[in-house]
């Protein structure tokens with residue numbers, strides 16, 4: 001899906017003055033800033049290899065849609081996810097983007113997509129699917145729906161007017177970074193939805209600032225998150241943090257711990273639904289470079305089971321932890337897996353778990369890899385501090401990139 005073509009995109013230091021941004025400046029010590037700059041330099045270089053979007057991409061046709069489970073008043077319901085073909089996330093243009101995210105490949109890579117094109121994409125879905133069958137509609141644009149540089153407000157309002165024709169749609173979910181979600185745009189959408197629930201899903205990823213900023217290059221802090229959450233609450237808008245399972249540069253055990261601690265943070269803020277986004281290996285990303293050099297392995301499925309069991313034990317009904325299927329708008333080269341023999345069975349159990357958050361679905365699951373390879377993976381430690389290991393791994397990646405030129 002993600003074609004490599006000739007030419008280059010222009011990565012701008014600061015593409016457009018970011019008047020909407022309320023993000024904190026990362027407040028690490030100077031050496032951490034240097035590491036962050038190295039992460040961004042590599043991420044930016046990789047994006048420049050992206051090339052330009054294929055000429056024949058038709059921006060009146062969406063990337064696609066699929067059905068997943070959603071929740072209304074605690075009950076599982078049908079949810080339709082619509083993946084719009086979009087302009088691309090501005091964070092990529094500014095900083096190279098998050099270390100695991102290859103979505104930019106599926107976008108116009110900066111070329112403005114007009115309101116008419118977005119509206120035509122939504123009409124395309126309406127012609128193909130009966131939206132009335134879905135109490136929840138999620139509209140994703142591989143970026144930030146509330147960033148006017150990515151999506152014209154006129155398009156959002158027209159799409160909402162279409163949604164208003166379906167009585168059965170009770171809730172609309174969109175994605176947008178917290179620093180690209182100005183009140184004015186959120187409120188306009190809320191109003192245009194005529195009383196339906198609006199939920200903003202956003203990549204929170206980790207409550208640990210080092211993981212959030214150095215491992216992922218997310219560019220904000222838990223303070224931003226707290227502020228955003230109360231802003232949305234005051235407007236009657238729901239928020240859904242998306243947490244990243246197995247960011248790069250963490251050991252398997254650290255990655256498990258990081259998610260459980262991040263769920264604890266969300267619970268402490270009164271958030272009882274979170275989505276786990278499980279890292280896959282996508283082209284032209286820092287994660288891809290690490291993976292090519294055997295410095296990254298996606299999460300074990302046993303780690304996911306462990307996370308879900310720990311969350312249930314620790315938080316009970318205060319945390320509903322949903323595992324997003326790892327199908328994205330770009331091709332994945334590697335994904336969460338076990339030994340290969342037990343993968344299907346564990347994935348089916350996770351699917352069943354997702355319907356009712358019932359961890360008894362994992363009872364009786366077993367495979368020889370659980371006591372051997374997985375146990376070995378979760379007992380492996382890395383004595384280096386996070387900045388140090390990032391620096392060393394990036395230096396290694398750079399040396400192999402140079403020698404392969």
Ligand code: SF4
Pocket residue numbers: 089090091092097098101102103142143144177203
């Ligand atoms: S994860 Fe979200 S914020 Fe990060 S680069 Fe991808 S679309 Fe942008």
Ligand SMILES: [Zn+2]
Pocket residue numbers: 338339340341342343367368369370
């Ligand atoms: Zn196995």
